[in-house]
Amino acid sequence: MNNEELIQDYIANRLSEKEKAKVERLLETNSGFKTAFESHKDIAVAFKVSEADKLKTYFKQLEDNPVNSTSLFNKFKYVYLAVASIIAIGFFYNSFNTVSGNELFNSNFEIYPNTYQPVTRSNESSANNDAFVAYEKNDFITAERDFETLLKTSENPNIRFYYALSLLNQSKFDLALKQFEILDGKEYDYIEESLWFSALIQVKKENDIKAKEKLNQLKILKSAFKSEERKLLLQKLNNR
């Protein structure tokens, strides 16, 4: 067990008394271990803060849109309304089904930011840095070229993801999709994002079945990424 896991077990109260004493001794005598412990705690608290903010917003929204129907009358009233809405929506979609793949793509697509390698302009120029500088400047032609060069010397799936995005951001949909397909089954930092963008490309190409496959893969991963957007997109695809 490495130190990180030992610290986690200590915080989660999974250690025996003897092991706990060992951790406490390390905290007193080993400065490296203490730093690692503080760092672990900082990240845990950061997640706690971030999750608490999300929950607070969620509860506020719940209060803004309360569901107060408790009587039988109200319950049935909503059932009737729901049935009527389904019929109306069904009629609407059958009669005026005009939402194209292109429209769905445009309403869901946004340029994904550089989250892989923060650009450090004060540092010495490196090929990696140059590619991401170009990406951040929305100069996707240069970014495509630079990422392609990087991939020739070393296969890094995270770089390939940004190469695919550079293509996608220039509307080179088939080429981008090809890159996302190469990434299938690999372990890297942007698996969920790749599935989302692949689904969007398939939507644009009107390949609803393949798009739904990608969205369902995200569901299997229990991904929180774009969870609301995914749900809506899937609903729209199912209604087409």
Place this chain on the structure above:
Amino acid sequence: MKNTVSDDQLQKRLRADDKKALEEIYVAYKSEFINYSKRYKIETSDVLDIYQDAIIAMHQNFVMSRIELKTSTIKTYLFGIGKNKLFKRLKEKQRLLRVEVEQQKDEYTEIKLESNLPTENQLKLAKRLNEISGTCKKLLQLFYYRNLTIEEIVELTHYKDGNTVRSHKSRCLKNLKTLFKVK
């Protein structure tokens, strides 16, 4: 008080960070908590704020410390946390004296959860969490927030084994730390 099966199941769902279970609890006890707090003469908007904070604190204690309530129910636990937060609010408003008198009649035991304010660095780090990839954020959250072991993470995700999780986690952590240093 002995727990019912459904209370135990709800606890299990809370430990698994199930937001739907949390919503069920929120809705189920909200009116009762608002009624309960009337004895302390606090504004309803404040009470709602306190109730939400209590629910969040309770949930995070289930998720992070993976607690199991053996002798109390979710309701008594929640109200105990809420009571502590009500007192804290009253103390802020300098109305403590009356609270101490009222406290004797109460059926809920006050529960104080650790509530150190986050440091400036921790708050900055919380912002950076939104800037890493979704895949990284999820993995780090499972390890640092939910305190799942590497083996549990393998079971819950698509990673093929513990070593893959470890190496991916280490890369994500490095990425987060770089972001933190740069910005």
